[in-house]
Amino acid sequence: MEQTSAVTQSGQFRTFTGHGGLPLAVEQFDGSATGHEAPWLLFLHGFGQSRLAWRATAYTLAQAGWSGVALDGRGHGDSGWHPDGAYSLDDNVADIVLLARSRPRPPILVGASMGGLLGLLAEGEIGGLFEALVLVDVTPRWEEKGVERVLDFMAAHPEGFESLQAAQASVEAYLPHRSRKDPERLRTQLREGADGRWRWHWDPRLMASVADKGAGYIPRLVAASAKIRTPVMLLSGALSDVVSQRTIDEFRSLVPHAGHEVIPDATHMVVGDQNVAFTRAIARWLDLHATGGGSLHSSRRDAEELLP
Numbered sequence: 001m002e003q004t005s006a007v008t009q010s011g012q013f014r015t016f017t018g019h020g021g022l023p024l025a026v027e028q029f030d031g032s033a034t035g036h037e038a039p040w041l042l043f044l045h046g047f048g049q050s051r052l053a054w055r056a057t058a059y060t061l062a063q064a065g066w067s068g069v070a071l072d073g074r075g076h077g078d079s080g081w082h083p084d085g086a087y088s089l090d091d092n093v094a095d096i097v098l099l100a101r102s103r104p105r106p107p108i109l110v111g112a113s114m115g116g117l118l119g120l121l122a123e124g125e126i127g128g129l130f131e132a133l134v135l136v137d138v139t140p141r142w143e144e145k146g147v148e149r150v151l152d153f154m155a156a157h158p159e160g161f162e163s164l165q166a167a168q169a170s171v172e173a174y175l176p177h178r179s180r181k182d183p184e185r186l187r188t189q190l191r192e193g194a195d196g197r198w199r200w201h202w203d204p205r206l207m208a209s210v211a212d213k214g215a216g217y218i219p220r221l222v223a224a225s226a227k228i229r230t231p232v233m234l235l236s237g238a239l240s241d242v243v244s245q246r247t248i249d250e251f252r253s254l255v256p257h258a259g260h261e262v263i264p265d266a267t268h269m270v271v272g273d274q275n276v277a278f279t280r281a282i283a284r285w286l287d288l289h290a291t292g293g294g295s296l297h298s299s300r301r302d303a304e305e306l307l308p
Contacts, residue, residue, distance in 0.1 A: 019094035041068035044115025050077030124224025140221035146241035160197035237266035
């Protein structure tokens with residue numbers, strides 16, 4: 001990784017040179033075990049999100065001893081926008097291969113939605129990249145109607161919003177189950193243009209290069225999943241319309257050693273909907289299955305003590 005640009009209350013903000021030289025933003029969370037041989041977590045967000053989705057969980061796990069890195073995928077958040085719109089799944093996989101191999105020890109991947117698909121594809125087709133996989137409401141096949149709802153929301157306001165309040169109203173209509181929040185929090189997720197309008201922090205060309213071609217990757221994802229031998233945990237939202245019992249059953253037939261836990265009262269947006277329950281579940285699984293030979297044997301107890 002390159003020079004630290006800034007330090008936040010939660011982690012250190014850095015830049016990393018991705019595939020083709022594209023600058024990528026990462027946030028590093030240092031736990032008590034920070035040596036090169038210590039297990040570390042690589043957090044990959046979903047389509048249209050950013051590394052900020054992981055902050056609460058990553059910070060809690062860092063306090064429990066787990067070091068981690070949360071990435072802004074190419075074209076997302078504070079990462080670079082590719083001049084030629086190179087945003088295919090393969091371009092993204094190339095980025096995470098570089099990041100995973102930036103340290104002597106393979107990371108434990110924690111991937112939500114698109115981030116989980118990248119992990120499945122990379123580990124299945126390349127192998128040996130990750131010590132373990134934690135997949136958050138993602139399977140190699142998905143429910144089309146649920147994905148269409150997500151994409152409809154993302155494409156709904158190409159002209160942007162006249163104010164943060166207007167953007168917050170759009171979010172509340174999309175996520176009516178969540179309590180209302182201060183529109184000011186959206187400043188980290190939107191960019192104000194020269195025209196005074198607020199637009200999401202991702203390159204609009206992502207819709208064509210990733211979203212419109214997503215279904216075409218399903219055969220590759222299914223084949224890749226069947227080759228995975230590393231420990232795997234699937235955390236799904238009980239109210240998800242993207243992952244269903246049908247897709248979960250198929251995934252577990254492809255990866256019979258995978259564990260599965262349902263997070264109650266959570267939609268596809270598991271991490272944001274039920275962050276405490278999600279963090280508790282991941283800490284428990286890491287403690288039991290991915291403690292690096294017991295070097296962080298207290299992570300489960302410590303993490304639960306840190307949560308409400």
